[in-house]
Amino acid sequence: MSAIRPLCVAALGLFVCVPAVLSQIPRDPTPVVSKTSPEDVATGKKLYEATCSRCHGLDAGGSDGPSLQGAPERLGDEAMGGIIRGGIPGTGMNGFGSLSAEETGQVIGYLRTLGHTADTEIAKGDVTKGKSVYEASGCAGCHIISGEGGGVGPELTRVGAMRGPSYLRTALLTPGTNLPQEAGAMERGRFTQFLFVHVVTKDGHSVDGTRVSEDSFTIEIKDATGHFHAFNKLDVQRIEKIPGKSVMPSFKDTLSAPQLDDLVAYLASLKGAQ
Amino acid sequence: MRAIRFVLALLALAAALPAFGQVPYQRVVKSDSEPANWLTYGGNYYDQRFSGLKQLTPQNVAGLKLAWAYQPTRPAGNVETSPIVVDGIMYVTDPPSTVTALDAHTGNKLWTWSPILKNVVAIGLFQTNRGVAVLDHRVYVATIDAHLVALDATTGAVIWNIVVADNKMGYAITAAPLAIDGKILIGTGGSEAAVRGFLDCYDAATGKRLWRIWTVPAPGEPDAETWGDSVPAGGTTWNAGAYDPKLNLIYWGTGNPAPDWNGDGRPGDNLYTCALLAIDPEAGKIKWFFQFSPHETHDWDSSEPPVLFDDVVQGKPRKLLGFANRNGFYYVLDRATGEFIAGAPYVKETWAKGLDAKGRPIPIPNSDPSPEGTLVYPSITGAINWTSNSYSPITKLFYVDAREMGSYFVKGTTTKWEMGKFPMGAGGERALSGDDAYGAIRALEATTGKMKWEFRLHSPSWVGTLATAGGLVFSGTDEGNFFALDAVTGKPLWDINLGSSLRSNPVTFSAGGRQYVFVTAGTTYFVFGLP
Structure with a gap:
């Protein structure tokens, strides 16, 4: 890192948020790609806290600015990189043009670690059988997967990328306890x-x-x-x-334990396409 | 005959064209006598955001319709502007530092001026602008790169353009200047860049600096002992001030000390941060000060615009100053002497047991930021932020745009900040936002702070309030609602969703005999009136 490159510094500010903004600095043209090694994520966390946390919260859960948890998964690296470095005109989101492509990738890499419960837990059921349970239980009446289904509840196309088996099991047994x-x-x-x-x-x-x-x-x-x-x-x-109540019925008494395992495995397998 | 017709036609044309008014100082002093106009940032020198207009009332306000809308060409950030209206001309800004003159009857653009900005440094603040000042035939604006500029009111031509402070060090300006008799006052932002705060006074005609008051001492100067061994920093004067022409005193709030969420390196009260300064504008001296939050560690600047009013306290007529502070307390001071008269919380606050007899907070132990996060109300953004309150001399109520939100305050790992840079590990908040927070328009008894009514909002807002002699209070929400309340009861009377967050103080004015109300939502400027 060049010693003379202006440090893009933090945003813990007076009135509202906004970080060190050094606008109109020529932007590093290198494409932005998420950096997800432990070292990159640690650096990304520091950069995030210094640069973004004042508006988006120390845990990226949102404050004056929106929550960023899940944003990289929804938008992808290129769009995230464009917003971080270019800003969003007409809003409080200024561009952070002094962040290099690598640093921007580290910030996005850090954000990708947040808001997930899709941890290392492995679902023990059968994905194929779980798909059958999903279809037979009427889930598609309320949920969309890859464009098919009803829109009453949350779309599940990528739910396995965001939620782990234990979260999904809880949601099926006691809907409403862990609303996003x-x-x-x-x-x-x-x-x-x-x-x-x-x-x-x-x-x-x-x-x-x-x-x-x-x-x-x-x-x-x-x-x-x-x-x-x-x-x-x-x-x-x-x-x-x-809070805690849901229009979704509990499947505690309508599915057997193996059916529940299979359905959880199926949902956990849904990683979707960006 | 033909000549007479020609003259009549010319006169008709002149009447139809907007007139660029002359605004001598005495006219601003007597601004309450011409409520059709809005002559200062806060409507008058007392910063009351109260209009004497009575055309809009609780009975007819539900009939408000859009009169015109204006969209700046390319606003670069949050729109937070509050316009000035003089004789049918509106002077308004858009981010970062553009000034535009509009025909207030139609919204038609008359002229616009933008500074040339290069490599702007804005640490801890939005790149925005909150408004201009007018005096005589000039419009004064301060820019995000910390210049002060005088423009010709008719053409927008630059008369002078001077550097207030070095933007590379983190000094930046978003506030409207204050114009008094032959003088222009302006402060800057930049506490998060560890700059040394000050208030400047310039000659209105030439731009020559007449004086500068530093808000924090240099090492070795008087009051430096209130900072331990640290180099005093912060205390920036980044919002609007008020003025009492009879007492000839200016009132200006100061911001937080730096570093913010870790005060370990600056033991003491850290004068004059988080304080109100009463300044003699001739001498350029502080006559008195009142510190709201000694040794502040929550980013609760005291830069909210002060509101001046007169009332009777314990049988005696008093010259008063009302101040809704970010720290959650409402204060009443004697504005001639700085004496503390009353104070009370106007939101949930969990950091002080109350105020002592002199108005100094009695802190609750362990309410400072901690490494793991300390839950404290209000949040970092405060019980109010930069927006303005209003005061009605008719209802004698103080209308505040209150923010009910808490935060886990996380202590910074650094005790020393480098000027012009923002250090890693500064600390901050995990805010209890969303369904855990809400906002409210609250009417406080101005002499005591006692709440008379409230109107709850879905979330904490950033709009400020406007009070009118017609008996209305206008404000808005983050979800896009612009609304009118009954000034006496708080009952909602009219609302419209403008489709994007409102982030500016509303104002009212009259043009062509019609009362209008102005507000911005997103990047559009809206003006409403009766059909």
């Missing part, structure tokens, strides 16, 4: 995704569903059949948000 917290559709902060909401209108009618979006005046939920319901908060009797 991501910026997601919400612009900032770590909001609970698929939060169960019970709305009672002024005429006593009630609707259950998962939160799709919310602001200070409105809330929109999706019911178990996939229908959307929008409410003006001032016009309803009450809104109850119930």
Whole structure:
């Protein structure tokens, strides 16, 4: 590393966030590739904490800026590298053009270690049998895999890249206990995704569903059949948000232990394509 | 006859064209007498963000419609601008440091000016701009690379352009200047770059510097003993100030000491960081100061805009100053003397048991950042951040845009920062954001801080408040809502979702006999009025 290259430094700042931004510095043209060796991840962590943490949180779970957990998996190295070094015009995300391609790859490599429970645990079931269990249990009515299925619950195309067998097993037995917290559709902060909401209108009618979006005046939920319901908060009797509850049924009593193992193995095998 | 028609036509044309108004100092002093205009960053020298306009009321505000919208060509960052409106002309900025004059009736662009920026260093702050100052026939803007520029109000031509401080060292400016009688005041950001904070005063006509007040001492100077053996750094004056023309005192808040989340290397109160300074603008001297957060370690700058107002306390008329601090407390000071009059938390705070008789916080042990993270309320971004509060002399309420959020504060591993650079291992936060946080517009009794009402928001916002004589309070949300509340009860009266986060203080003005309300959302500038 050249001693005279400006150090791209951190962002723990006054008002909001934003790190050391040394704009308009010619960017290293080398393509950005994730660096995932333990040494690279350790360096990436330091660079992340110095440069990105003020807006995105020390654990990249989001603060004033969105959560970055899972972002490299969703966007890929090239797009992540472009955003990190080029910024997003019209937003608070400035470009960090002074980061080299290698350093950017180290930051992305570090981010790839976050937000996963897809650890070293090996699923013990049979993937092929698990696919049959998935199809026979009606899962596709609510979940999408590779473009097929319903959109009530989270898409599962890449769930095995993000979630390990123990997380998946818990989700099948007690849905709602480990809901993901991501910026997601919400612009900032770590909001609970698929939060169960019970709305009672002024005429006593009630609707259950998962939160799709919310602001200070409105809330929109999706019911178990996939229908959307929008409410003006001032016009309803009450809104109850119930963390831990889910519109998804538990499969504790409907699947045998081997079926459960197979289904977990199948889900854990879903790594998807970027 | 033809000549008369021609003259009449000329007069009609002149009436239709926007007039570039002259704004002598005395006109700004009496700004409350012309509520059609918005003549300073905070609406008047008292920074009250209160307008005397009454056309919009709780009865008719639900009829607000979009009058016009404007989009800057290529805004480079968050839009956080607050415009000035003079006689039908709006002077507004977009990031990083562009100034544009718009016809306030139509939103049509009249002129625009941008600085030439190269290799900008912005450490710990967004590359944005919060607004301009006007005086006589000039518009004054400070730039992200720490210049102060005087522009011709009619053409946007540069009259003078001077360097306030060295941007390479981390000095950068996002705030609007303050223009008083023949003088322009401006501070800078940069505490996270370990710069030494100051407030500058320049001759409005020439740009010559008249004085500089350092906010932290050099080693060996008086008050340096409040820093242990460290080299004092930080205390930057990066937001707007207020002014009392009768007392002839300027009020300006100062930022955090550096390094931030590790105070081990700077034992003591670290004067004058996280404080309010009352300054004599003629002498360039500090008349009094009040330190809100001695030895600050949570990044709770005290740079929030102070609000000046007059009221009766214990039977005596007093000249007061209200201050909603990032540290979670609302303070009332005597603005002539700096005497502490009242103080109370306006959000959940877990770092102080309260304030003593002189307003000094009584810290709760073990609320400093730690290596593993210490959960403290409010969060690093504070109970409020850079946005402005408002005060209505009619309701005598102080309207604050409160942020209810906590953080795990992680202690930095370094006790020394190098100027112009940001050290690795500085520390920071793991914020309890999302569903663990919320925001609220709160109406506080201005002389005590006692809450009269609140309107809850889905998340902590970055918008500030605007109060009007018509009985309304305007604000917005991070989810894109722009809304009006009843100033007396807090009841919501009107709202619209503008599709992107609001990140600027709203203002109101009148043009062609119609009252308008301005706000930005995302990178679009919106103006609403009655049809």
